[in-house]
Amino acid sequence: MSVTELLAPSSEAELSELVADHFARSAPLRITGGGTRTQNPGPGAALSLARLPGVVTYSPGEMTLVARAGTPLAEIMEMLAAEGQSLAFEPPDLRGISGSDGVPTIGGMVAANASGPRRLLAGACRDHLLGVRFVDGQGRILKNGGRVMKNVTGLDLSKLMAGAQGTLGVLTEVSMKTLPLPDRRATLAFPGVDAAAAVTIFSTALATPFEVSGAAWQDGTAFLRIEGLGPQLDYRSDRLLALFPGHRPELLDQPESDRLWRGLRDASAFAGSPAPLWRILCRPTEAPALSARLTALGGQLALDWGGGLIWYHGPGEVAQVRAIARHATLIRRGGLTGPAFPPETGPVAQISQGLRRRFDPAGILNPGLMDG
Structure with missing residues (x-):
């Protein structure tokens, strides 16, 4: 199987069969979404959800939305705006900095827990997620959560899926809370x-x-x-x-x-450049010292989330940048090699590994992407 092969199932059942087959053969899959976010150069065939689009239901009065994972995010935002509503966490469009000509999807947004400047007030993407459907690494179709806020009970797997970058399962449907647009x-x-x-x-x-x-x-x-x-x-x-x-x-x-x-x-100030671009999470009180050390490497930076998010653009090897800022994710490689995500350590690593063994025992979903 060529590592450039693109798989695009047209139904959840077809996706389930495809993943089950790869599980049986221990064959890796790279889940691409719309291909607009973190670069994933790992092994395996590329898996796209582009043929699984569409809004299942939207209830403006209840402020809830259910959409299939391959639905373009622009279509979602346009539909919500027509009703005076939005996704309050302000999901970013990273095509400018990634150089991608892909289409951001609502499934990719959830998988990346993509959240913009309003995260300060409204919370992150995962805080507005009511439920999910997904196919795990064995090909099983699983559902968690509900379509309305009162139905969200029990173990909330949707919060685990948000930000897991597809390493726990392939999202097929998401339920979101919507909110009114600011006046x-x-x-x-x-x-x-x-x-x-x-x-x-x-x-x-x-x-x-x-x-x-x-x-x-x-x-x-x-x-x-x-x-x-x-x-x-x-x-x-x-x-x-x-x-x-x-x-x-x-x-x-x-x-x-x-x-x-x-x-x-959208971090537009760093678009159109081939230089590496890092997204760094920190305590706001740490931002001034981290900023000074990063600037000394010779690059440029910007702050968001009140100082809790640093964008760093410029020189520095992977080890150099992570020696300064441990929670640094390489968004645009710019010729750098090595893991895009920072290494997990201690209890966090143990919990993450345990979850991946449970949902993807053969390790076929985006292998190596979040291993640091």
Whole structure:
């Protein structure tokens, strides 16, 4: 079997048979989704869910959505927007930084637990996931969770599937919670600040009750986003401004604010470059020191999630970057070799290995992708 072979089942039953056959032969599979996120150069045939699209049901009144894994994310967002709703965690579109011409899908979004700047306020993708259907590494069709929030009971396997990158099973259907679109949006921009000053601004603003929905820093400017009803938004903006008498922030209007946060969500500042790009998770209080050490390698960086997420773009070998930031994922390889995901250690590694043995005993689903 060629490692370039593309498998594209047209039904869940066909997918189940295909995975069962690969399990019997211990033949690996690379689950590609839309091919727009983390690069997976591992062994085996590529498995696409592109022929499993479609919205199963959408209930705007109950704010719930059920869709097959291969459904393009753009179609989902357009449908929700027509009803004044959205996926509140703001899933990013990483085609610009990956150089992919693929199509982001809702299954790939869940598999990657893809969450944008609004994660600060709304939570991550997994927090809005109500249930899943998936095919495990033996070809069994499994279901967990429900289509409405009151039905989510028992062991919540859907939370395990979110962020597992396809190593526990191949998603075929997901149930999501939707929320209303914010009525208005505005951003306070603080120019001329370094990463340490930006984190101080973030921690001050996020300690208030004013519901900051975005806190990011890029190119020497810190940004705070607020969203809500008109009069409420004006009040919260004024109160936030009063917290920073030593700064003269600029208030961005809604169109400019929306353009800014789309770019921050998609890490657009790092698109169109062949250089390696890293996504680093850390405690916000660690961000200034990590940023200084990463900048010393000679690259550029940006902060999101109030300092909890660092994008690093530039030179540095895999071992160098991970010696600085242990939770660093290589999003764009740029010629680097080695594991994309950081190594798991201690109890976390034991739990992960145990789950993979349970759901994929032959180790055929994305082998090596998350082994570090």
